[in-house]
Amino acid sequence: MSNRNIPFDVKTDRLSMIATADPQPVLDRASGQQKTDSDGVGLFDVEVVAMGPHGAEVIRVRVSGSPKGVGPGIPVVVSDLMITPWSIEGRAGFSFRASSLVPQSASAAKAS
Secondary structure (H helix, E strand, C coil), X not given: CCCCCCXXXXXXXXXXXXXXXXXXXXXXXXXXXXXXXXXCCEEEEEEEEEEECCEEEEEEEEEECCXXXXXXXXXXXXXXXXXXXXXXXXXXXXXXXXXXXXXXHHHHHHHC
């Protein structure tokens, strides 16, 4: 059996998402340096509340690059959201990764 974590797509079309905090750089615990993606771009976590027809959940979404204009109370659009289950040393959970996270107003402006 493989120990590989397989990511799954999350359909966000029926979700409303609001940032609950400012984007935070993802730091390496050993070095204290900011982690980067494969292109050398800094990684950021954004805490959002995802609200859908069956309730709400607070999640932390990781993106490459600092999301501009995102802060507490700002409605956001999350693109290409993936969820990956993980298990380390008896602990387990899910991580969320997206290709972008932008204020809803910026997303609407791009569409017009």
